[in-house]
Amino acid sequence: MSPRTKTAARSTKGASVLDQRAAQPLATTNGARSQGDRIGVRKTYKLYIGGAFPRTESGRAYEVFGAKGELLANASRGTRKDIREAVRAARKAQSGWGAKTAYNRAQILYRIAELMEGRRDQFVAEVMAAEGLSRARATRAVDAAIDRWVWYAGWADKYPQLIGTVNPVAGSYFNFSVPEPTGVVGVIAPEESSLLGLVSRVAPVIVSGNAAVVIASESRPLPAVTLTEVLATSDVPGGVVNLVTGLRRELVGHLAGHMDVNALDAFGASADEAATLEEVAVENVKRFVRPPSAGLARYDWMADAAQSPYLIGEYVEIKTVWHPIGA
Amino acid sequence: MTLTKKPESRPAPASWGLAAGEHPWEYAPAPEATDHIRIEPEYGLFIGNEFRPSKPRKTFTVINPATEEPLARVAHASKADVNRAVGAAHEAHRTVWSKLPGRERAKYLYRIARIMQERSREFAVVESMNSGKPIKESRDVDVPLAAAHFFYYAGWADKLEYAFPNRDPRSLGVAAQVIPWNFPLLMLAWKIAPALAAGNTVVLKPASTTPLTAYLFADVVRQADLPPGVVNIITGPGEIGMELVTHPDVSKVAFTGSTAVGKMIARAVAGSGKKVTLELGGKAANIVFDDAPLDQAIEGIVNGIYFNQGEVCCAGSRLFVQESVYEPLLDKLKARLGTLRVGDPLDKNTDVGAINSAGQLAKVQELVESGIEEGAEIFQPDCELPTRGFFFRPTLFTGVSQSHRIAQEEIFGPVLSVLTFRTPEEAIEKANNTPYGLSAGVWTEKGSRIFKMVNAMRAGVVWANTFNRFDPTSPFGGYKESGYGREGGIHGLGAYLDLSGNGTNGR
Numbered sequence: 001m002s003p004r005t006k007t008a009a010r011s012t013k014g015a016s017v018l019d020q021r022a023a024q025p026l027a028t029t030n031g032a033r034s035q036g037d038r039i040g041v042r043k044t045y046k047l048y049i050g051g052a053f054p055r056t057e058s059g060r061a062y063e064v065f066g067a068k069g070e071l072l073a074n075a076s077r078g079t080r081k082d083i084r085e086a087v088r089a090a091r092k093a094q095s096g097w098g099a100k101t102a103y104n105r106a107q108i109l110y111r112i113a114e115l116m117e118g119r120r121d122q123f124v125a126e127v128m129a130a131e132g133l134s135r136a137r138a139t140r141a142v143d144a145a146i147d148r149w150v151w152y153a154g155w156a157d158k159y160p161q162l163i164g165t166v167n168p169v170a171g172s173y174f175n176f177s178v179p180e181p182t183g184v185v186g187v188i189a190p191e192e193s194s195l196l197g198l199v200s201r202v203a204p205v206i207v208s209g210n211a212a213v214v215i216a217s218e219s220r221p222l223p224a225v226t227l228t229e230v231l232a233t234s235d236v237p238g239g240v241v242n243l244v245t246g247l248r249r250e251l252v253g254h255l256a257g258h259m260d261v262n263a264l265d266a267f268g269a270s271a272d273e274a275a276t277l278e279e280v281a282v283e284n285v286k287r288f289v290r291p292p293s294a295g296l297a298r299y300d301w302m303a304d305a306a307q308s309p310y311l312i313g314e315y316v317e318i319k320t321v322w323h324p325i326g327a
Numbered sequence: 328m329t330l331t332k333k334p335e336s337r338p339a340p341a342s343w344g345l346a347a348g349e350h351p352w353e354y355a356p357a358p359e360a361t362d363h364i365r366i367e368p369e370y371g372l373f374i375g376n377e378f379r380p381s382k383p384r385k386t387f388t389v390i391n392p393a394t395e396e397p398l399a400r401v402a403h404a405s406k407a408d409v410n411r412a413v414g415a416a417h418e419a420h421r422t423v424w425s426k427l428p429g430r431e432r433a434k435y436l437y438r439i440a441r442i443m444q445e446r447s448r449e450f451a452v453v454e455s456m457n458s459g460k461p462i463k464e465s466r467d468v469d470v471p472l473a474a475a476h477f478f479y480y481a482g483w484a485d486k487l488e489y490a491f492p493n494r495d496p497r498s499l500g501v502a503a504q505v506i507p508w509n510f511p512l513l514m515l516a517w518k519i520a521p522a523l524a525a526g527n528t529v530v531l532k533p534a535s536t537t538p539l540t541a542y543l544f545a546d547v548v549r550q551a552d553l554p555p556g557v558v559n560i561i562t563g564p565g566e567i568g569m570e571l572v573t574h575p576d577v578s579k580v581a582f583t584g585s586t587a588v589g590k591m592i593a594r595a596v597a598g599s600g601k602k603v604t605l606e607l608g609g610k611a612a613n614i615v616f617d618d619a620p621l622d623q624a625i626e627g628i629v630n631g632i633y634f635n636q637g638e639v640c641c642a643g644s645r646l647f648v649q650e651s652v653y654e655p656l657l658d659k660l661k662a663r664l665g666t667l668r669v670g671d672p673l674d675k676n677t678d679v680g681a682i683n684s685a686g687q688l689a690k691v692q693e694l695v696e697s698g699i700e701e702g703a704e705i706f707q708p709d710c711e712l713p714t715r716g717f718f719f720r721p722t723l724f725t726g727v728s729q730s731h732r733i734a735q736e737e738i739f740g741p742v743l744s745v746l747t748f749r750t751p752e753e754a755i756e757k758a759n760n761t762p763y764g765l766s767a768g769v770w771t772e773k774g775s776r777i778f779k780m781v782n783a784m785r786a787g788v789v790w791a792n793t794f795n796r797f798d799p800t801s802p803f804g805g806y807k808e809s810g811y812g813r814e815g816g817i818h819g820l821g822a823y824l825d826l827s828g829n830g831t832n833g834r
Contacts (some may be wrong), residue, residue, distance in 0.1 A: 317805070319786070320787065320788045323793070324793050
């Protein structure tokens with residue numbers, strides 16, 4: 001991989017961790033060029049909708065800064081229209097994704113982990129830049145994010161046996177209850193934990209067959225965009241995960257109020273934000289997942305408690321089926 | 328009745344040998360006895376195991392919808408009464424109920440189930456007098472199922488750790504429960520049984536037209552010697568329900584009723600952190616394929632929409648018939664409608680009783696008028712209706728299109744809209760074309776088709792070759808705008824527990 005070799009080679013005094021990055025955000029090429037160094041190729045951070053990487057229809061961007069205040073890149077400033085497009089793409093993709101066998105979805109989620117592993121260094125560099133973590137801590141976060149996909153992949157063909165039931169009704173009927181994906185789920189990604197937090201919320205949404213529309217962290221959106229590049233090449237059908245970056249106050253209300261979104265994960269929202277969103281979400285009786293009561297500030301994304309099969313259960317519907325027993 | 332079209336008269340087949348105008352099914356009256364029923368002239372609010380007048384003292388009259396005669400006056404709760412009731416429940420939770428071992432809570436619930444069984448006839452008669460539902464339904468469905476719910480959830484009370492392993496299940500506190508008038512006692516049981524089993528205390532508000540079996544249940548609570556404040560029952564209009572669910576000391580809100588009111592409640596409690604379950608409206612599709620056993624399907628269709636006068640949130644109000652069997656099915660269905668007996672709810676032969684209130688009857692009439700105006704064709708059997716009370720003929724509409732109001736809106740009355748389809752895909756498309764998603768029915772002899780349809784229905788309960796069956800072990804609840812959360816079974820138990828111990832937010 002020549003770009004990485006190049007950036008590593010030109011590591012100079014005062015250069016940030018960004019110099020270790022495989023991708024080429026603005027900051028990596030803002031520093032003084034070493035002699036004989038080539039001009040880096042910067043990445044344009046775009047939206048991810050329906051399996052494609054469109055620019056925002058607004059044609060606008062906002063600046064993303066690293067933890068030390070350095071400019072990292074311009075990110076797309078998504079709009080209400082982008083949210084609508086994302087919901088449309090999600091709705092289109094959901095039935096096919098939900099109809100895949102659980103075994104198939106398990107393999108696809110596992111494939112995401114495989115491809116993230118291949119880009120591990122890139123993710124570490126991006127998380128270091130975005131969150132200001134040490135290399136060791138960023139590595140732990142990335143590894144946890146990868147492992148989280150593996151963990152949820154394993155649940156795809158198991159959670160229904162945990163959540164579903166056969167019901168011994170008092171009559172001559174065969175009666176059972178099975179979980180089904182709720183449909184299109186909006187996810188407001190946590191602001192702080194740019195990658196692990198995002199993966200922790202999206203994996204349990206899609207593992208059961210939902211399609212997601214994700215609003216990325218506003219201040220730390222770049223690892224999320226890089227994750228979509230992994231999704232695009234992991235056999236996850238286009239539209240199953242859609243990502244919109246931008247200013248949250250311009251986006252979250254439209255996602256919460258959208259009539260074709262069935263559920264909203266506001267775990268990553270602030271308490272104030274969440275109260276308003278919960279009210280807006282009532283319009284079409286959305287299932288609504290609230291932020292933790294103790295707040296997100298000290299939420300431990302690395303903990304075992306940040307992953308749960310019951311979290312999958314927040315985004316499924318229980319369907320009960322009755323059938324008479326007779327000759 | 329303000330119908331613009333006269334009900335169609337269907338003579339019995341000539342082979343039956345009846346004289347002109349003679350009804351094919353003549354029954355002698357068979358009224359259920361009411362002499363053993365004691366309805367108090369006035370009921371106070373049930374708070375802390377005592378009936379107390381509201382403060383300020385204010386009452387409203389509850390009537391029998393089949394006769395329009397007053398049955399009793401009941402207390403009209405004030406905001407101060409809501410505070411008293413929630414206060415009693417809060418105190419009971421804190422000092423008694425949450426500390427009681429599950430096995431002891433269980434025994435209280437078993438007691439309640441047993442007393443309800445002992446007093447079942449009393450409950451059935453009062454239920455029919457107050458709600459208008461036929462005695463054969465209150466006697467054979469509502470009351471036994473209500474007792475069964477207590478019996479079922481009693482057994483969970485000391486087994487919560489097995490129900491939710493590694494989740495540290497805890498009671499929530501005070502549950503505020505607001506229930507509708509269509510199944511007054513059964514909805515009470517659906518609400519109170521799991522709440523108490525999970526270790527919560529409750530304040531329940533029955534619908535203002537149907538509080539009598541709730542107050543009869545209050546007497547059961549006293550007979551069972553439940554600690555004061557564990558079950559509290561207050562009556563009043565919708566605003567009182569809103570005061571109740573928004574009370575700061577309420578941790579759990581459970582509502583069954585219309586989607587419009589459910590949304591009002593959900594908005595009012597948004598951001599409060601209260602755990603909420605909503606069981607709202609429906610517009611169920613009942614889909615009949617050409618290979619279905621038609622006679623069974625007819626019974627299922629009739630049970631689906633005329634059970635409880637169609638005042639059922641999961642009623643099969645949209646009938647989809649495969650075109651190839653449309654005519655024979657319609658002939659049979661119309662003939663069957665002619666044999667339904669509409670009238671005195673206390674008569675054991677009555678199939679369709681009284682609509683619950685004048686207001687509901689007006690709503691049904693208004694929607695039926697809209698069906699006629701929008702061009703659908705109405706059919707009603709030529710049955711006689713009592714001169715007093717709120718009655719409506721079993722009605723079906725043919726020539727209904729998807730856009731008609733009678734195909735879109737929940738009527739909550741004995742009114743069926745009949746539509747047709749050709750392929751399973753078309754049936755799926757049409758059946759799911761509604762903001763609701765509570766229930767659905769499928770009729771076919773082909774097993775693989777049943778499961779294709781079952782999978783495709785965006786609805787929380789799907790009945791295959793049956794309809795309107797309920798059981799305490801069987802989760803019930805909606806997709807989409809029919810609400811969220813489940814009642815019944817282990818899922819219904821979880822709705823009354825704090826399960827936030829492990830990763831989830833425990834909605």
